[in-house]
Each structure stands twice: as structure tokens, then as C-alpha cells.
Amino acid sequence: MRHRIAVVSSAALLALAGTVGLAEAQPASLYAPSAVVLTVAQGEDAATVVRASTLSCAPTAQGTHPDPKAACTALAATAGTLDTLLDAPDSNRACPMHYDPVTVTADGVWQGNRISWKHTFSNTCTMAATFNGNAVFAF
């Protein structure tokens, strides 16, 4: 019986040591920060920003994004690889072929790691059809 107690204590100590190690690596908070600025810009170079939203996902979903909770869930689904946002276009939608480029960007931090993502669509219709209702750039 005494032996069993000792085993439990060791496990507890190991768990405690793990927690302290994490706290040392990130001294300011108990969660890795996730904070991004999302922009929609006219043109290919993203110089003239038309719309911008802030989004913070830890500890709670907040920001100027109209639906921070949905946007954080959608961003979490990408696991930091934002190209996956392009993977589910609306196949039932047809877009005109004219070229009036619009560029979207996401810059900041996702779970403690820096992210910087940029994609140019040939026009806003193509952008809407590609994002297909995804919440991240729905602002």
C-alpha cells in the first residue's frame, strides 16, 4: 500500500514539473497567444487595404471581426496552414472571368507561432466562391 502511494506521488511530481517547464517557456500567460490581423485589399500587391479585422482566439474569441467565435473555430480548423481555406470552393457557383484582383492577408500569431499568409483572387466573386462561406474572411 505504501508503495502505491509513492508511485502516485512520483506521477504527481512529474506532472508538476512538466507544468513548471511550460510556464518557464511562456512566462507571461498560461496559453500560447493567437492574434491576427485579417485584411482585404484591392489589387495584387495588397497595398491599399479596404477592410481590416482583428481577431484574438486565446483565452477567448474576440476582436473587431463580426463573428470572432466562428472565425476562431474556422482558423483552428486550418491548424495554422491557411491554404486549407482554399480547399472547399463552391462548385455550384459561376464567376465572370474579368480581372479585378483582390488580395487577402492574415498576419500575426497562431498558437505562439508567427503566421503571414497572402492570397490573390482574380475578382471578388472568385474570392467569395472559393471561401464558400468560411467565417475567417467574412467581414
Add this chain to the structure above:
Amino acid sequence: MRHRIAVVSSAALLALAGTVGLAEAQPASLYAPSAVVLTVAQGEDAATVVRASTLSCAPTAQGTHPDPKAACTALAATAGTLDTLLDAPDSNRACPMHYDPVTVTADGVWQGNRISWKHTFSNTCTMAATFNGNAVFAF
């Protein structure tokens, strides 16, 4: 009298045309967006982000920054040139010379124009002495 009315009308029309032109350039809102992610990271490469704050300054000051209003005022004082944050160090403060670098970044949009700023301090004391109470990175 009739002539004066005509002159006023032209001026009014010109003003209206100017407004419409601006609205076309930035269709989504009447103000240029200002939204940034501010980070503090360990090391020179800013890869491991320790703290991050979002800040949006238009139409109102908000974000996860603890004092968005003061931070937006301080950011407005730089007019988008964030190097000016380094111009007023606390000359009464002495810092140890050890090298334990900390890197701060600001990425996003300031009044419609993209900004990306980064600065590495040799240690946190040097950072605090250089910012000298400035609200932007006080989080």
C-alpha cells in the same frame, strides 16, 4: 442672386463628387482601417511569441491590448513610422549589459497602409528603458 446660388450649387456638387470618389476607393467603410497585432518574442528572430495583443483604432479604440485608447494615441503620434517609439528613452535608467534578446513586432494596417515593424532589444530592461512608458507595447 441667381448667379450666387449657382456657384454654391457647383461647390456642393464638387464636394459630393469628392465624397463619392472616396467611397468608391474604400467601399466598405467611411474610415481607413487601422488594425495591428503587437507581439513580444524571445530571441532575435521573433519566432517564439511570448505575448501578443490586437489593437484596432478606427472607428473606436479596441482590442485585447489592456489600454487600447492610450495605445492608439501613442501609435497615432508615430504617424506610422514606428521607429519614433525608440526616440525618447529613459536617460535616468541603467540596464545590465547581458544579452538576452527580446524582439517586438507590429504588423497590420495603419490608416489603410500596410505596416510591418520589428525591433530587437538586447534585454527586457533595455526594452523598458527605451519605450519609457509608451503605451503601445505596454501589455
